[in-house]
Amino acid sequence: MTQGLTKLKRLLVLVLLYSSLIACTSMQHIDDARVIDTSDPWESTNRTIYNFNDGLDKKFFKPIASSYVKVTPEPFRIGATNFFNNLHYLNVILNNSLQGKIDQSVSDIFRFVFNSTLGIGGLFDVATPMGLEAHKEDVGQTLAVWGSAQGPYLNIPAMGPNTTRNLPDYATKYLLNPFTYLAFTIALPVQLLEIVNTRANLLNASNFRDSAAIDGYSFTREAYLQSRKNLIYDGNPPAENFDDIFEDIDLDEEPL
Amino acid sequence: MRILLKIILLFILSTMLSVNADTKITQSPDNVIEAFHDSLISVMKNSTELGYQGRVKALSSTIPNSFNIPLISQVILGRYWSELDTSQKSDFISLYEDLITATYADRFNNFDGETFQTDSVEELNRGRMLVKTLLTTTNGETVSLDYLMSKHDDNWMIISVIANGANDISIKRGEYSDVIKIHGFDKLIEQIRNKINEASS
Numbered sequence: 001m002t003q004g005l006t007k008l009k010r011l012l013v014l015v016l017l018y019s020s021l022i023a024c025t026s027m028q029h030i031d032d033a034r035v036i037d038t039s040d041p042w043e044s045t046n047r048t049i050y051n052f053n054d055g056l057d058k059k060f061f062k063p064i065a066s067s068y069v070k071v072t073p074e075p076f077r078i079g080a081t082n083f084f085n086n087l088h089y090l091n092v093i094l095n096n097s098l099q100g101k102i103d104q105s106v107s108d109i110f111r112f113v114f115n116s117t118l119g120i121g122g123l124f125d126v127a128t129p130m131g132l133e134a135h136k137e138d139v140g141q142t143l144a145v146w147g148s149a150q151g152p153y154l155n156i157p158a159m160g161p162n163t164t165r166n167l168p169d170y171a172t173k174y175l176l177n178p179f180t181y182l183a184f185t186i187a188l189p190v191q192l193l194e195i196v197n198t199r200a201n202l203l204n205a206s207n208f209r210d211s212a213a214i215d216g217y218s219f220t221r222e223a224y225l226q227s228r229k230n231l232i233y234d235g236n237p238p239a240e241n242f243d244d245i246f247e248d249i250d251l252d253e254e255p256l
Numbered sequence: 257m258r259i260l261l262k263i264i265l266l267f268i269l270s271t272m273l274s275v276n277a278d279t280k281i282t283q284s285p286d287n288v289i290e291a292f293h294d295s296l297i298s299v300m301k302n303s304t305e306l307g308y309q310g311r312v313k314a315l316s317s318t319i320p321n322s323f324n325i326p327l328i329s330q331v332i333l334g335r336y337w338s339e340l341d342t343s344q345k346s347d348f349i350s351l352y353e354d355l356i357t358a359t360y361a362d363r364f365n366n367f368d369g370e371t372f373q374t375d376s377v378e379e380l381n382r383g384r385m386l387v388k389t390l391l392t393t394t395n396g397e398t399v400s401l402d403y404l405m406s407k408h409d410d411n412w413m414i415i416s417v418i419a420n421g422a423n424d425i426s427i428k429r430g431e432y433s434d435v436i437k438i439h440g441f442d443k444l445i446e447q448i449r450n451k452i453n454e455a456s457s
Contacts, residue, residue, distance in 0.1 A: 211455075214451060215435050219427060243380050243382075246382075
């Protein structure tokens with residue numbers, strides 16, 4: 001236990017140092033920090049990893065997730081989703097506080113407490129009907145609010161799209177997950193269930209991508225970066241950003 | 257005297273008619289979107305009877321009347337647009353219209369009590385407008401659908417759709433640019449045709 005706490009302290013210091021480094025080396029005006037950077041300087045490597053991930057997904061993850069959906073009743077999957085969302089909610093609360101969202105932080109503390117207790121360990125989302133809405137905050141969003149630039153887009157083997165700015169979120173989620181400190185024999189099956197349940201929840205999204213995309217890699221990159229921007233602005237990005245793409249077009253001139 | 261009165265009456269009537277002919281009643285941006293949504297709801301409600309081809313036919317006039325497809329095509333292809341000749345531009349515009357129609361005909365293929373609601377209309381730069389709407393399903397799930405609009409020949413037309421914060425035209429622009437960069441324009445055309453064929457199958 002003592003060794004575990006020492007490891008915890010070391011990891012926490014590393015995460016804070018990394019976050020500070022990212023924030024300091026790429027500080028810019030806060031609004032500019034929230035801009036999407038689609039330049040993709042590591043595109044060649046990212047594409048290779050994307051193709052690897054896609055193959056892995058088609059061969060293993062998607063079939064397993066599809067079978068999981070067939071054999072489990074929907075209430076079970078809803079309960080599992082609620083459980084895992086609640087498990088990671090301490091990370092949401094942490095990042096609320098770091099972003100100065102005090103009201104949201106207080107609301108989310110109550111949400112976490114009610115769902116953990118009345119919701120029986122998070123299996124039931126009793127907080128939302130009480131008006132305690134769920135929020136999605138993470139370290140990447142915190143760093144964006146602090147003024148850190150997005151950094152390069154990257155694909156991580158077996159894990160999918162991300163950006164360098166959001167990488168520390170893996171560490172905080174790991175550190176704030178109670179199952180991290182339990183025996184491997186308990187933590188592993190729970191982790192595997194989370195992976196399968198998460199993939200099952202993304203079946204519709206991946207089917208949509210497969211039907212809509214001409215270039216799956218580019219589609220995923222653009223959609224991911226836009227979803228990140230949406231999260232940074234809490235679902236309400238500035239309307240002006242939507243028509244930036246038309247800035248160099250003369251609307252009075254006919255295209256043909 | 258009677259003849260004079262008749263002449264005056266005819267003059268007044270003809271003046272009124274010419275005023276009406278000159279006066280264009282332009283739909284407001286939100287009215288354009290509501291009319292578009294009404295078309296979608298109608299197609300969805302009759303989706304089974306219409307079948308895919310019937311939905312395509314039903315949407316084939318709605319889509320070009322609602323979307324400024326030439327402008328969207330130009331923006332989507334970005335810097336590659338100027339490299340195309342007039343025939344290629346025209347072909348791409350026609351093909352992209354078919355893609356939008358096929359996509360909507362494929363996606364809006366059943367009705368389960370969905371409703372559209374217009375939330376707000378916001379003015380942006382250079383007179384463009386953003387109409388914010390919400391699509392709600394019977395189980396309470398919502399999708400925010402925001403429509404970026406600009407005026408073309410006095411008519412408000414859609415130039416982009418933003419679904420849950422994801423700007424469709426930005427996504428396609430990044431995608432199409434990469435396809436042209438790596439495989440060339442002809443490959444992009446071929447893949448768009450494949451997508452249209454997949455939607456019908």
